[in-house]
Amino acid sequence: MATNTMNQMRLLLLHLLYLGLSLADDQFVYSGFAGTNLTLDGVAGLTADGMLELTNGTLQRKGHAFYPAPLRFRNGTMFRSFSASFVFGILSDHVDLSAHGMAFVVAAGMDFSAALPSGYLGLLNVQSNGNASNRLVAVELDTMQNDEFGDINDNHVGIDVNSLHSLQSYYAGYYDDGSNGDFRNLTLISGEAMQVWVEYDGEAAQMNVTVAPLNVAKPTRPLVSAKHDLSKVLTDVAYVGFSAATGGTLRSRHYVLGWSFGLNRPAPAIDINKLPRLPRVGSKDRSRALTIGLTIATAAFLLTGAAAIFALVRRHRRYAELLEDWEVEFGPHRFSYKDLFRATEGFKSNHLLGIGGFGRVYKGVLPLSKSEIAVKRVSHDSKQGMKEFIAEVVSLGRLQHRNLVQLLGYCRRKGELLLVYENMSNGSLDKYLHANDCLLDWTTRFRIIKGISSGLVYLHHEWEKVVIHRDIKASNVLLDNEMNGRLGDFGLARLYDHGSGPGSDSDPQTTHVIGTIGYIAPELGRNGKASPRTDIFAFGVFMLEVTCGQRPISHERTDDHALLVNWVLHHWQNGSLLDTVDVRLQGSYDENEANLVLKLGLLCAHPFSDARPSMRQVMQHLDGETPLPELMPTYQVISNMLVPLETKEFQEPDDTSYLESNATSLSGGR
Numbered sequence: 162m163a164t165n166t167m168n169q170m171r172l173l174l175l176h177l178l179y180l181g182l183s184l185a186d187d188q189f190v191y192s193g194f195a196g197t198n199l200t201l202d203g204v205a206g207l208t209a210d211g212m213l214e215l216t217n218g219t220l221q222r223k224g225h226a227f228y229p230a231p232l233r234f235r236n237g238t239m240f241r242s243f244s245a246s247f248v249f250g251i252l253s254d255h256v257d258l259s260a261h262g263m264a265f266v267v268a269a270g271m272d273f274s275a276a277l278p279s280g281y282l283g284l285l286n287v288q289s290n291g292n293a294s295n296r297l298v299a300v301e302l303d304t305m306q307n308d309e310f311g312d313i314n315d316n317h318v319g320i321d322v323n324s325l326h327s328l329q330s331y332y333a334g335y336y337d338d339g340s341n342g343d344f345r346n347l348t349l350i351s352g353e354a355m356q357v358w359v360e361y362d363g364e365a366a367q368m369n370v371t372v373a374p375l376n377v378a379k380p381t382r383p384l385v386s387a388k389h390d391l392s393k394v395l396t397d398v399a400y401v402g403f404s405a406a407t408g409g410t411l412r413s414r415h416y417v418l419g420w421s422f423g424l425n426r427p428a429p430a431i432d433i434n435k436l437p438r439l440p441r442v443g444s445k446d447r448s449r450a451l452t453i454g455l456t457i458a459t460a461a462f463l464l465t466g467a468a469a470i471f472a473l474v475r476r477h478r479r480y481a482e483l484l485e486d487w488e489v490e491f492g493p494h495r496f497s498y499k500d501l502f503r504a505t506e507g508f509k510s511n512h513l514l515g516i517g518g519f520g521r522v523y524k525g526v527l528p529l530s531k532s533e534i535a536v537k538r539v540s541h542d543s544k545q546g547m548k549e550f551i552a553e554v555v556s557l558g559r560l561q562h563r564n565l566v567q568l569l570g571y572c573r574r575k576g577e578l579l580l581v582y583e584n585m586s587n588g589s590l591d592k593y594l595h596a597n598d599c600l601l602d603w604t605t606r607f608r609i610i611k612g613i614s615s616g617l618v619y620l621h622h623e624w625e626k627v628v629i630h631r632d633i634k635a636s637n638v639l640l641d642n643e644m645n646g647r648l649g650d651f652g653l654a655r656l657y658d659h660g661s662g663p664g665s666d667s668d669p670q671t672t673h674v675i676g677t678i679g680y681i682a683p684e685l686g687r688n689g690k691a692s693p694r695t696d697i698f699a700f701g702v703f704m705l706e707v708t709c710g711q712r713p714i715s716h717e718r719t720d721d722h723a724l725l726v727n728w729v730l731h732h733w734q735n736g737s738l739l740d741t742v743d744v745r746l747q748g749s750y751d752e753n754e755a756n757l758v759l760k761l762g763l764l765c766a767h768p769f770s771d772a773r774p775s776m777r778q779v780m781q782h783l784d785g786e787t788p789l790p791e792l793m794p795t796y797q798v799i800s801n802m803l804v805p806l807e808t809k810e811f812q813e814p815d816d817t818s819y820l821e822s823n824a825t826s827l828s829g830g831r
């Protein structure tokens with residue numbers, strides 16, 4: 162008894178001594194994390210059996226874990242080599258779909274409060290991405306394909322320096338020494354534990370990353386290797402740790418089971434046998450007593466049964482939807498998730514059409530009818546307002562016009578809404594307008610403007626009730642196979658009138674309660690109330706955008722003329738209105754039409770809502786049925802905004818919309 166306790170004491174002492182030494186030696190090893198002192202934040206925590214749990218399956222969360230003490234990466238003038246190894250596992254609710262991944266990181270500090278809980282792996286955000294002042298290096302285990310970062314697929318390993326756009330990356334896998342270095346794929350989200358080695362040679366300024374399954378020794382050939390002088394990136398004293406983020410649609414959990422690190426030396430070996438075990442994917446622990454008490458035969462029988470049930474449950478979960486009583490009446494407009502899943506081959510990343518403020522849009526082909534669809538996945542957590550919104554979706558589904566993108570129906574899952582539209586083979590207009598080459602001639606542009614205008618006349622005047630679009634902009638104008646403009650996304654902004662904000666992958670340009678920056682009418686910015694007139698303002702900006710080939714707010718300029726409206730207005734005043742027409746057209750356009758569209762655009766984008774024409778009048782002007790009233794650009798500075806005032810009085814007999822407004826009571830600032 163006594164010797165036993167003595168032995169334990171000695172072990173403990175040795176252990177303490179070892180820990181003390183390891184700090185001074187700039188190396189450490191954790192074979193399991195039970196009772197360890199890491200600096201954690203977000204949802205990160207240690208589980209009872211000693212796993213480091215970076216994220217726990219809750220959506221839109223990040224988790225970080227750092228070695229608590231800073232490490233000295235530079236000693237005198239010499240930037241030191243370093244080496245890390247760790248064992249990780251990622252569990253996903255879906256077998257073939259995953260949320261965002263995780264990263265090993267070396268950073269100047271441990272504060273990642275500004276990072277986004279989605280595609281930026283809990284490290285950066287839209288503004289900070291790529292900024293040299295981040296001073297961080299990360300090895301990403303990326304399980305989602307983000308086109309904005311140039312990701313190669315949704316299962317890759319990359320070396321990141323100050324940016325999520327990897328310096329080097331490759332498909333997750335390893336070169337198997339056991340068979341002449343053949344490449345073997347690994348699936349990061351398989352729920353299997355895997356080991357990673359990160360090695361940086363300070364002299365050669367080269368970083369290598371190697372991955373292998375737990376039972377395979379470190380392969381000789383690294384998976385990813387990058388030459389980059391980290392002494393210019395990292396601070397002299399820096400922190401090492403892990404970061405992960407979950408994003409808004411799919412549930413996943415990120416675990417680290419063991420970790421070691423060495424400065425100027427190889428990372429010590431992790432004792433694989435001591436590592437905690439990852440929970441099995443999907444199934445719950447079964448009672449041990451029960452299993453022991455049963456004969457092998459019955460166990461096998463049960464196992465087969467369990468596997469079958471598991472498969473059924475998984476199948477059930479994979480296609481699980483929400484369906485409530487009130488939805489019965491909307492039945493015909495409801496799509497089954499299974500159909501949409503099949504149509505898009507499981508929402509595979511190569512079916513991704515684009516990412517917008519509401520979520521991702523995927524292309525698919527319906528299994529039965531073979532018709533092409535575009536499925537928009539909108540994450541939406543609040544139940545509030547859902548009924549009203551679905552009722553509206555269904556009623557909007559009855560809208561039919563050749564210049565509107567047909568809404569075919571919807572599907573609802575937990576925390577998520579899927580909207581099904583007809584697919585527009587030529588994508589969205591903004592991609593053509595802001596490309597380097599001139600992709601659209603004037604005739605096409607003018608036809609698109611007229612088409613969208615006719616779609617808006619239908620929404621504002623011709624349908625049974627007035628429908629406000631709320632988010633008119635170039636990216637919501639889609640082009641069909643004949644390059645006709647069709648307006649999409651009508652009424653969607655309303656979803657967010659009823660509570661919870663936008664979901665993951667949010668585009669910072671879109672504030673969904675009111676619209677998109679650059680297209681928001683001044684009064685809408687002030688009181689948040691959308692009206693047909695706020696639509697007309699956005700349409701005015703849109704007309705200018707199409708004609709000038711420039712964004713509503715210039716990225717380059719910061720002065721008054723950063724606003725496209727002000728810039729065009731300024732040219733008009735100087736008598737050089739046509740100088741604003743897109744230079745990519747190289748002068749080949751109809752001057753009368755361009756003149757009309759520019760002036761009409763300015764009139765629609767008038768800061769005083771009363772001065773804007775109605776959609777019907779806009780259409781009449783565009784069709785040449787009613788000539789544009791004689792306008793003179795007179796300038797008056799109100800709250801830093803140039804305001805055109807019509808000098809020549811005129812009034813339409815049956816409409817008050819051209820009335821002069823009284824300038825003193827309004828400020829047009831944005």
Ligand SMILES: Nc1ncnc2c1ncn2[C@@H]1O[C@H](COP(=O)(O)OP(=O)(O)OP(=O)(O)O)[C@@H](O)[C@H]1O
Nearest residue numbers: 514515516517518519522535582583584585589636
């Ligand atoms: N019906 C469709 N057919 C073909 N492509 C589409 C369709 N709907 C959307 N897309 C593509 O998906 C991209 C993202 O669309 P989405 O509507 O989510 O974003 P957005 O228009 O940029 O912003 P917002 O969320 O404010 O509407 C679009 O830019 C377009 O390329």
Ligand SMILES: *[C@@H]1O[C@H](CO)[C@@H](O)[C@H](O)[C@H]1NC(C)=O
Nearest residue numbers: 203204205216217218219222
């Ligand atoms: C994850 O952690 C957060 C915060 O610690 C907690 O609110 C949430 O309930 C946890 N989720 C699960 C699924 O355990």
Ligand SMILES: *[C@@H]1O[C@H](CO)[C@@H](O)[C@H](O)[C@H]1NC(C)=O
Nearest residue numbers: 197198199200228229230231
């Ligand atoms: C954890 O480590 C930090 C930094 O070394 C130290 O300040 C803190 O006291 C430690 N906490 C415990 C409980 O050991």
Ligand SMILES: *[C@@H]1O[C@H](CO)[C@@H](O)[C@H](O)[C@H]1NC(C)=O
Nearest residue numbers: 186233235236237238239425
């Ligand atoms: C550099 O390292 C050596 C030995 O490792 C040590 O004696 C010396 O104090 C270190 N210098 C600095 C500036 O840390």
Ligand SMILES: *[C@@H]1O[C@H](CO)[C@@H](O)[C@H](O)[C@H]1NC(C)=O
Nearest residue numbers: 288289290291292293294295
């Ligand atoms: C980079 O970040 C620094 C500090 O946050 C900031 O001052 C600077 O403007 C940023 N640079 C760019 C190009 O965004």
Ligand SMILES: *[C@@H]1O[C@H](CO)[C@@H](O)[C@H](O)[C@H]1NC(C)=O
Nearest residue numbers: 314316332334344345346347
């Ligand atoms: C490995 O993965 C890559 C990328 O996904 C794929 O192109 C390749 O066919 C896969 N190889 C095997 C043997 O599965």
Ligand SMILES: *[C@@H]1O[C@H](CO)[C@@H](O)[C@H](O)[C@H]1NC(C)=O
Nearest residue numbers: 360361362367369382383386
């Ligand atoms: C990285 O890999 C290359 C190629 O296998 C090798 O020559 C180099 O020594 C490695 N560097 C480190 C730091 O492991």
Ligand SMILES: [Mg+2]
Nearest residue numbers: 517636637650
């Ligand atoms: Mg859109």
